[in-house]
Amino acid sequence: xxxxxxxxxxxxxxxxxxxxxxxxxxxxxxxxxxxxxxxxxxxxxxxxxxxxxxxxxxxxxxxxxxxxxxxxxxxxxxxxxxxxxxxxxxxxxxxxxxxxxxxxxxxxxxxxxxxxxxxxxxxxxxxxxxxxxxxxxxxxxxxxxxxxxxxxxxxxxxxxxxxxxxxxxxxxxxxxxxxxxxxxxxxxxxxxxxxxxxxxxxxxxxxxxxxxxxxxxxxxxxxxxxxxxxxxxxxxxxxxxxx
Amino acid sequence: xxxxxxxxxxxxxxxxxxxxxxxxxxxxxxxxxxxxxxxxxxxxxxxxxxxxxxxxxxxxxxxxxxxxxxxxxxxxxxxxxxxxxxxxxxxxxxxxxxxxxxxxxxxxxxxxxxxxxxxxxxxxxxxxxxxxxxxxxxxxxxxxxxxxxxxxxxxxxxxxxxxxxxxxxxxxxxxxxxxxxxxxxxxxxxxxxxxxxxxxxxxxxxxxxxxxxxxxxxxxxxxxxxxxxxxxxxxxxxxxxxxxxxxxxxxxxxxxxxxxxxxxxxxxxxxxxxxxxxxxxxxxxxxxxxxxxxxxxxxxxxx
Numbered sequence: 001x002x003x004x005x006x007x008x009x010x011x012x013x014x015x016x017x018x019x020x021x022x023x024x025x026x027x028x029x030x031x032x033x034x035x036x037x038x039x040x041x042x043x044x045x046x047x048x049x050x051x052x053x054x055x056x057x058x059x060x061x062x063x064x065x066x067x068x069x070x071x072x073x074x075x076x077x078x079x080x081x082x083x084x085x086x087x088x089x090x091x092x093x094x095x096x097x098x099x100x101x102x103x104x105x106x107x108x109x110x111x112x113x114x115x116x117x118x119x120x121x122x123x124x125x126x127x128x129x130x131x132x133x134x135x136x137x138x139x140x141x142x143x144x145x146x147x148x149x150x151x152x153x154x155x156x157x158x159x160x161x162x163x164x165x166x167x168x169x170x171x172x173x174x175x176x177x178x179x180x181x182x183x184x185x186x187x188x189x190x191x192x193x194x195x196x197x198x199x200x201x202x203x204x205x206x207x208x209x210x211x212x213x214x215x216x217x218x219x220x221x222x223x224x225x226x227x228x229x230x231x232x233x234x235x236x237x238x239x240x241x242x243x
Numbered sequence: 244x245x246x247x248x249x250x251x252x253x254x255x256x257x258x259x260x261x262x263x264x265x266x267x268x269x270x271x272x273x274x275x276x277x278x279x280x281x282x283x284x285x286x287x288x289x290x291x292x293x294x295x296x297x298x299x300x301x302x303x304x305x306x307x308x309x310x311x312x313x314x315x316x317x318x319x320x321x322x323x324x325x326x327x328x329x330x331x332x333x334x335x336x337x338x339x340x341x342x343x344x345x346x347x348x349x350x351x352x353x354x355x356x357x358x359x360x361x362x363x364x365x366x367x368x369x370x371x372x373x374x375x376x377x378x379x380x381x382x383x384x385x386x387x388x389x390x391x392x393x394x395x396x397x398x399x400x401x402x403x404x405x406x407x408x409x410x411x412x413x414x415x416x417x418x419x420x421x422x423x424x425x426x427x428x429x430x431x432x433x434x435x436x437x438x439x440x441x442x443x444x445x446x447x448x449x450x451x452x453x454x455x456x457x458x459x460x461x462x463x464x465x466x467x468x469x470x471x472x473x474x475x476x477x478x479x480x481x482x483x484x485x486x487x488x489x490x491x492x493x494x495x496x497x498x499x500x501x502x503x504x505x506x507x508x509x510x511x512x513x514x515x516x517x518x519x520x521x522x523x524x525x526x527x528x529x530x531x532x533x534x535x536x537x538x539x540x541x542x543x544x545x546x
Binding site for chain 1 (some may be wrong): 516
């Protein structure tokens with residue numbers, strides 16, 4: 001965990017409510033795909049926790065959906081402006097359990113962390129597939145970026161305007177996988193949990209106070225005891241989840 | 244060199260800055276951000292007799308200039324706190340520990356305070372009286388002078404260490420509550436706890452917090468806290484730990500001028516993990532600019 005100032009180098013709209021922000025700064029505290037950063041915004045008391053889409057030494061990429069005043073404020077920021085970030089928060093995904101053919105499932109704003117995860121799995125010689133679920137064709141983002149990594153990408157849309165009509169779970173039976181990695185809205189996580197035929201890791205979202213384990217604001221119950229989504233999570237193992 | 248040390252009922256603090264209970268866990272989490280031995284003291288997470296999970300999520304909601312929390316006193320219970328959490332903190336931290344105790348009955352307060360008093364790790368006991376009394380229809384202990392008096396008397400009877408009562412601001416007259424603590428034999432007072440509030444989600448047309456209501460903290464409550472510290476200082480001759488929205492060294496000075504001997508920092512720890520350290524680092528400079536040689540001259544200095 002680290003606190004640092006980052007400079008915005010890009011802030012581009014990808015879809016009607018979804019933006020990509022690229023930031024320059026010290027990324028050394030980020031150790032695993034699936035971790036998040038917590039962003040201080042002028043005039044807002046609490047920081048905004050946003051998952052890491054990708055990072056390299058000195059560069060951080062986040063994709064965020066405008067859902068309220070804080071993220072709307074972020075969408076209006078421009079290159080050269082600075083942000084105060086806490087980085088390296090949360091446990092992130094454990095790549096050792098992937099098997100040879102892990103399936104990555106990202107729903108809407110849950111898709112971004114799948115990107116760095118796919119890159120890291122590919123670097124380990126794994127053969128990941130990805131399912132990206134959206135409501136409509138217009139809401140899609142990063143389909144081309146995932147495809148450019150050289151892995152099979154299946155898109156589902158609820159209204160059928162692109163890819164497979166339906167939910168991410170409708171695309172799961174056609175894929176032969178050894179493990180599941182997923183992030184998305186609660187109902188989607190539950191549906192993936194019920195449909196999956198292997199073990200897996202599920203990334204959860206909760207309203208947070210601090211994002212680094214101090215306030216107990218985001219605690220959930222698991223089969224192995226209480227866990228803070230911000231600290232022992234956001235990624236939980238399939239076997240420990242209590243719905 | 245500006246003198247920043249203060250004394251609470253015989254316990255020396257290098258400086259008056261104390262992270263507030265519920266915003267600092269059992270301290271050791273913050274040792275990853277800075278050396279916590281710079282703190283005046285630490286007030287650890289509120290502890291109850293039995294382990295508590297707390298309230299369902301969402302437990303947190305943002306407000307203008309602050310936040311609401313309805314964590315619900317999540318803690319592992321007094322026995323585990325004394326056996327594991329405080330020893331773990333003590334491995335990293337040698338300065339005073341304030342053990343914050345909560346209870347839902349008189350028995351629970353007495354049992355927990357007696358255990359905390361017997362612990363070698365605890366220096367001062369801070370009794371949170373904002374909890375509902377299960378034997379009195381859930382009415383908060385801290386809103387009734389008679390119940391506060393009874394809790395104070397009962398707890399003092401089993402404690403050798405200093406006992407401070409942490410007061411709820413959700414009362415008509417905080418002075419009458421403070422006087423009841425003094426009459427019951429309290430060694431000092433901590434104020435204020437959070438102010439009860441709520442937010443509603445416009446789309447769902449339902450409260451944001453699963454618990455419906457929660458405690459407001461952050462800079463928004465600072466003037467209310469300051470006013471209550473001022474009033475209590477005028478009326479009661481007990482040392483006061485002032486808190487409520489303190490976020491800067493200037494806020495510490497203001498709280499002390501109102502009558503606080505020491506100051507707790509709460510919600511600021513959650514938005515900036517370095518908050519207490521920054522305040523402590525800033526304090527000597529702020530005092531120098533104000534021409535203060537010894538911080539103790541500030542206590543009640545605005546009266």
